[in-house]
Amino acid sequence: xxxxxxxxxxxxxxxxxxxxxxxxxxxxxxxxxxxxxxxxxxxxxxxxxxxxxxxxxxxxxxxxxxxxxxxxxxxxxxxxxxxxxxxxxxxxxxxxxxxxxxxxxxxxxxxxxxxxxxxxxxxxxxxxxxxxxxxxxxxxxxxxxxxxxxxxxxxxxxxxxxxxxxxxxxxxxxxxxxxxxxxxxxxxxxxxxxxxxxxxxxxxxxxxxxxxxxxxxxxxxxxxxxxxxxxxxxxxxxxxxxxxxxxxxxxxxxxxxxxxxxxxxxxxxxxxxxxxxxxxxxxxxxxxxxxxxxxxxxxxxxxxxx
Amino acid sequence: xxxxxxxxxxxxxxxxxxxxxxxxxxxxxxxxxxxxxxxxxxxxxxxxxxxxxxxxxxxxxxxxxxxxxxxxxxxxxxxxxxxxxxxxxxxxxxxxxxxxxxxxxxxxxxxxxxxxxxxxxxxxxxxxxxxxxxxxxxxxxxxxxxxxxxxxxxxxxxxxxxxxxxxxxxxxxxxxxxxxxxxxxxxxxxxxxxxxxxxxxxxxxxxxxxxxxxxxxxxxxxxxxxxxxxxxxxxxxxxxxxxxxxxxxxxxxxxxxxxxxxxxxxxxxxxxxxxxxxxxxxxxxxxxxxxxxxxxxxxxxxxxxx
Amino acid sequence: xxxxxxxxxxxxxxxxxxxxxxxxxxxxxxxxxxxxxxxxxxxxxxxxxxxxxxxxxxxxxxxxxxxxxxxxxxxxxxxxxxxxxxxxxxxxxxxxxxxxxxxxxxxxxxxxxxxxxxxxxxxxxxxxxxxxxxxxxxxxxxxxxxxxxxxxxxxxxxxxxxxxxxxxxxxxxxxxxxxxxxxxxxxxxxxxxxxxxxxxxxxxxxxxxxxxxxxxxxxxxxxxxxxxxxxxxxxxxxxxxxxxxxxxxxxxxxxxxxxxxxxxxxxxxxxxxxxxxxxxxxxxxxxxxxxxxxxxxxxxxxxxxx
Numbered sequence: 001x002x003x004x005x006x007x008x009x010x011x012x013x014x015x016x017x018x019x020x021x022x023x024x025x026x027x028x029x030x031x032x033x034x035x036x037x038x039x040x041x042x043x044x045x046x047x048x049x050x051x052x053x054x055x056x057x058x059x060x061x062x063x064x065x066x067x068x069x070x071x072x073x074x075x076x077x078x079x080x081x082x083x084x085x086x087x088x089x090x091x092x093x094x095x096x097x098x099x100x101x102x103x104x105x106x107x108x109x110x111x112x113x114x115x116x117x118x119x120x121x122x123x124x125x126x127x128x129x130x131x132x133x134x135x136x137x138x139x140x141x142x143x144x145x146x147x148x149x150x151x152x153x154x155x156x157x158x159x160x161x162x163x164x165x166x167x168x169x170x171x172x173x174x175x176x177x178x179x180x181x182x183x184x185x186x187x188x189x190x191x192x193x194x195x196x197x198x199x200x201x202x203x204x205x206x207x208x209x210x211x212x213x214x215x216x217x218x219x220x221x222x223x224x225x226x227x228x229x230x231x232x233x234x235x236x237x238x239x240x241x242x243x244x245x246x247x248x249x250x251x252x253x254x255x256x257x258x259x260x261x262x263x264x265x266x267x268x269x270x271x272x273x274x275x276x277x278x279x280x281x282x283x284x285x286x287x288x289x290x291x292x293x294x295x296x297x298x299x300x301x302x303x304x305x306x
Numbered sequence: 307x308x309x310x311x312x313x314x315x316x317x318x319x320x321x322x323x324x325x326x327x328x329x330x331x332x333x334x335x336x337x338x339x340x341x342x343x344x345x346x347x348x349x350x351x352x353x354x355x356x357x358x359x360x361x362x363x364x365x366x367x368x369x370x371x372x373x374x375x376x377x378x379x380x381x382x383x384x385x386x387x388x389x390x391x392x393x394x395x396x397x398x399x400x401x402x403x404x405x406x407x408x409x410x411x412x413x414x415x416x417x418x419x420x421x422x423x424x425x426x427x428x429x430x431x432x433x434x435x436x437x438x439x440x441x442x443x444x445x446x447x448x449x450x451x452x453x454x455x456x457x458x459x460x461x462x463x464x465x466x467x468x469x470x471x472x473x474x475x476x477x478x479x480x481x482x483x484x485x486x487x488x489x490x491x492x493x494x495x496x497x498x499x500x501x502x503x504x505x506x507x508x509x510x511x512x513x514x515x516x517x518x519x520x521x522x523x524x525x526x527x528x529x530x531x532x533x534x535x536x537x538x539x540x541x542x543x544x545x546x547x548x549x550x551x552x553x554x555x556x557x558x559x560x561x562x563x564x565x566x567x568x569x570x571x572x573x574x575x576x577x578x579x580x581x582x583x584x585x586x587x588x589x590x591x592x593x594x595x596x597x598x599x600x601x602x603x604x605x606x607x608x609x610x611x612x
Numbered sequence: 613x614x615x616x617x618x619x620x621x622x623x624x625x626x627x628x629x630x631x632x633x634x635x636x637x638x639x640x641x642x643x644x645x646x647x648x649x650x651x652x653x654x655x656x657x658x659x660x661x662x663x664x665x666x667x668x669x670x671x672x673x674x675x676x677x678x679x680x681x682x683x684x685x686x687x688x689x690x691x692x693x694x695x696x697x698x699x700x701x702x703x704x705x706x707x708x709x710x711x712x713x714x715x716x717x718x719x720x721x722x723x724x725x726x727x728x729x730x731x732x733x734x735x736x737x738x739x740x741x742x743x744x745x746x747x748x749x750x751x752x753x754x755x756x757x758x759x760x761x762x763x764x765x766x767x768x769x770x771x772x773x774x775x776x777x778x779x780x781x782x783x784x785x786x787x788x789x790x791x792x793x794x795x796x797x798x799x800x801x802x803x804x805x806x807x808x809x810x811x812x813x814x815x816x817x818x819x820x821x822x823x824x825x826x827x828x829x830x831x832x833x834x835x836x837x838x839x840x841x842x843x844x845x846x847x848x849x850x851x852x853x854x855x856x857x858x859x860x861x862x863x864x865x866x867x868x869x870x871x872x873x874x875x876x877x878x879x880x881x882x883x884x885x886x887x888x889x890x891x892x893x894x895x896x897x898x899x900x901x902x903x904x905x906x907x908x909x910x911x912x913x914x915x916x917x918x
Binding site: 341342344360361363364365367368371372377381535574575576577578593596597600 | 653654655656658660682684686687689698699703704706707708710711712713
Binding site: 035036038054055057058059061065066071075229268269270271287290291 | 348380381382393397398405
């Protein structure tokens, strides 16, 4: 039996696979630009969102439709599903994988996607597992850098904000370890610093990085400003949240200090951490980045089916 | 670049456009009667309902499917989506419009659809914005009158119930201003009268109207009885609701006083304001009216795509 | 006018119809195995779930997609829909049946599906009505027995757990009355025994059955162990629930006492009433049973459309 292709975490990707994926995503831009294809009329994708996320879910569902497929889904499984009846995730996945050809899952628990893949009879894509990983977001982030800069080697990337609970930051760090001469600046309040296990991984892969609380200090040198939201719902207490919130804002002043060829990314949604004044600047790449999610997810779904 | 066709409010329609739309809706009745068409296999419609409405959402989604299209949706975006994470409506629409070819939106705030259209890269259809407007409902209301009476000029229309918060009444009033010799009777409890800005619009357009609390008084003369639900959720206090509720009920007695060729409409759902006794009478047009929503929405969706 | 085919309760099925249905389900296994068919591209199924059930809904929606059809749905109509605005179920069905070709409904009230069918202009399938019936579940249960044993006549079936509120047990009992020399053992705590009306039906049909609290006593003789979850949400009080919960568990010990050719079924989800140790045993048929739901529902949907 052919083994299943799952997308569970960023560490599973090596440079060759990333380059193939980006090449496939570029082809998908053309397909989507023509309105889509009817390539997978018989395929059914389940979107199992135990934690609601309209944008991420829409992005996956749109990708499936642009490939001609079908979607069955739940927008808040934790509230509605048999989960509340005491069923294990494993049982649920055993059943749902009998009803679909692909499962896209967001869950509140770290490792949930891996547990799902262990029992599923169809491919599983991790669309976020608690404060664990969000690999498809990191892939689209990286694709945006690759596409707009023409390459990733040698880039200086600043990751800003909540680096403890911000799972996209973890996944993106792992992906960056595949490239040469990358330097990462982790900029965060003291109570939401980048976790030790991420730093250990970067050490193992000999990736250059630094931790700082000084955003202005790297404004002139960074190529990519990866801003994140301080996610209230991930903090243990309101006090911890208050310490972290509102500390780093990208505004016109910061923009004026940046290189002409810098790029501002954000996994979105944003609250107030990027001022709307910045939106019209060509360096504000976050809305282009969101559309890239469609192409990356089309490429990943295709890979699951072939 | 070709400008986008949005459906935001009833005032945007002139008589010529209404007549074209009704002609298109008549053609859609034939299409739907044959089970639908596969005309738009690559088009994706997003249904963004920040306020739940199963009927309205199903009507739009059915219309899209009857045209061969695809749907991605959320049945209660306000509860589940990134809205709770502090994202602006504008940001959300910028992203969703990258994932779909049409956005159908219901929102709790007046003017939300207009704000969405200002940033969307795809057409936006307003499926209700707070106590503002509900133009597609008003279009199907008008289409029902046109279809069953063979015309709208000269009609005497009674609008009954909650005329302050009942947005369909506002939208229908604006549409009626396109016709000749129309007379409107606004019949409501004192605390939910028709707003001044609606009356000002009718004055500008020289539409004849009156305000009264006496339903029985117009029973013999009105051609159309447009009954509405007293919507508890739109009242500022239980006291205000209690004053308005249960005051005007269409029952067998009132029916006996009506003209043989009268017509009873209701945007539905109804609570108790039309007695079920009335349902079997041929003048009870509200269920036929609901099906007309399918044809009108098919016609509007087609217009957005062509 | 051709009369509509509804699936409302198990009593509507006679042996001939069951055999035709199972033969059709077998054909659907082949269709599904090939990824599906594009047979009903113009048909729209509404899934109206007033009570959430991700598995049952996904099973129906997957079945519809495998037949090439389209789906519009709500995952929790009681919370979101016009139900909260005071609309009757009948009004809602009158409208929804104008937007779709088939309605699949789960509701909290006994008899809701029958009420829906009485006003619907399209077929209605009961996907569970309170503690009433769940006929499609019982059909897939029976299909599993038929498929794995090659027949149902002469079988000894033990039904275990909550026999008062467990609607699938009621529906399955009615279906079994169509077969010869069947014997049913009803095994439950005293406060959730099989209802008198189910026993009366079995008496009328001369079906052999017994009631007992002793699961171990029938371990060696039963062919089918139909285990059910003690559903907390159906109990009038926490005290009544506490009395019933955790009393009958199928584990390795019980398995060791069973016949080599026994079969363990469960409508799922399970909480703790089947130990995971049992999952790998070939007699554990509950996950195969769940997939059979897809084929039975494909067969039923096809029957509604032909």
